[in-house]
Amino acid sequence: MKKQEEIEFTTADSIVKELVQAGVEAAFGIVSIHNMPIYDAILREGSIKLICSRGESGAVNMADGYARATGKLGVVITSTGTGAGNAAGSLVEAWAAGVPLLHLTGEVASTYLGTGRGYIHECKDQLSMMSGACKNAVRLRNPAQSAAVVRKAIQEALTAPTGPVTLEIPIDYQSAIIEDISLDGIQVATSEKQSTAFIPEQAVEKMVEARRPVIWAGGGVISANASQELQKLAEILGTAVITSQSGKGSIPENHEQCIGHFAAYESTKEFLQNADLLISVGVRFRGNETSNWKVPVPEEHIAIDADLQAINRNYKSTIGLVGDAKDMLAALIQKLEEKSVYADPSYVSEVRSLRNEVRAQLRATLGPYEQFVDGMREILPKDTIIVRDVTVQANVWGSRLFEIYEPRTSIHASGGGIGQGLPTAIGAQMGCQDKTVVLMAGDGGFMVNVGEMVTAAEENLPVIIVLFDDSGYGVLRNIQEAAYGRQVAVDLLSPDFVKLAESMHFDAVRIGSGDEFVSELKKAKERRKPSMIVVDMEAVGPMAKPFGGPPGAAEAFKPKKL
Known part of the structure; x- marks a missing residue:
């Protein structure tokens, strides 16, 4: 075998050099x-x-x-063809969430x-398939251009609106011997930005004049690291803050002006x-x-977004x-601080009342699961990263009542x-x-990528899985019942999840009450090992009010004339 210094510089080396230049510390795949x-x-x-995953989707x-x-x-x-195809569904999720991601895939010679x-x-x-799943998809057509093509792909992934970009590299190009060049000038990992925010005076005046203002904050606030600016603007204006x-x-x-993720509630x-x-601010609606799009909004609407098409x-x-968003909000704050802004205390009190009202309404539907959400928030650190798969408990209270205090500590399936x-939680923990990372998942969805439990164990990642087992697709079961009064294709045979988890090197336990859950969650948090708590939903008992899906879901599926 040649010594490292004797190995010829190839396209693959050029790609890796650009990854290092961009500050990449970890890569996932097969x-x-x-x-x-x-x-x-x-x-x-x-x-x-x-990090070696067990499937391209999970990677x-x-x-x-x-x-x-x-x-x-x-x-x-990922690999080519089927491997790239396996990745496509998860790339759609990254696209829906606007996640900056570089997907490197091979191609045939x-x-x-x-x-x-x-x-x-x-x-x-393959290129069209990837294009349909990503922000953009490009193919390397000249090995000598590999550094420039990789850098451009990374820049595109990181440029707002951020998103996944696929780069295809034919297999014969990957080993092609090329000249090692240095690209000077534009870099991709810069931390300093030049503010180009322009704020028309009209926008400032509308904010000063408003007596019942509302901020609707989206993922763009978090992507831009603009949370401090958002909170300061809200406090200056005395606004209600709805979040996507x-x-x-x-x-x-826990801020008194935060209504939270309750936009579709009737009271809101x-x-x-x-x-x-x-x-x-940075919200897709x-x-x-x-x-x-039936939630009403005021006629006066100031939209702040990095995406012109939004x-x-x-x-x-x-x-x-x-x-x-960070630049825009900072510029707005500066202009508002130069003016006399009146935040009506009675309006802020009304906002606080709405905040309490919508939470009380939701709590009344939980039944025994109220102890779960309270126990989780009491036990888990404030900076716990909570990852939610699509399941009843995550949709109902995991996304609303479990309070989030910091940016980048709430992750869900946007698409x-x-x-x-499961694999998203593994990536977050990696x-x-x-930090403590907790996954909320249902038994139906969990089986899709269950093999990735081994990846977590192999990397010794202390992720905690809270698996709600109702032997079926619970969300769809409830929607079908509400829409048709009957159910089809939603009942599933569950494996013995405890034995399954233990075979994949997880500590695992099955519980059937809120008290047991609280006790086992404390143990899982303290042991700092891959852990699973299987919630026997039949033993715990039903919610006080069944979850029928997002507002209007059942009505949408009832027969009707178009």
């Missing part, structure tokens, strides 16, 4: 005959930690969770691209009808969070401020796909090894 040169180059370079979710929890670029490496000759792992049109699911943590949820809708100004996409705005929670 080694393959169509990415092996890249893996070998990472091994030889030595500074990037490789992308891990890179996604890592990026969301740390704010860094997520990197995933350049001479066989598009020939249909049956080259191993060949896909009819992605915006949880943009303001501490009534409140919004009487508001005189909406300030939206997703259909399932706005009753498919303006007027779902709700019309009277003023659109396009730019980095609504089940089963991605990126934040000193």
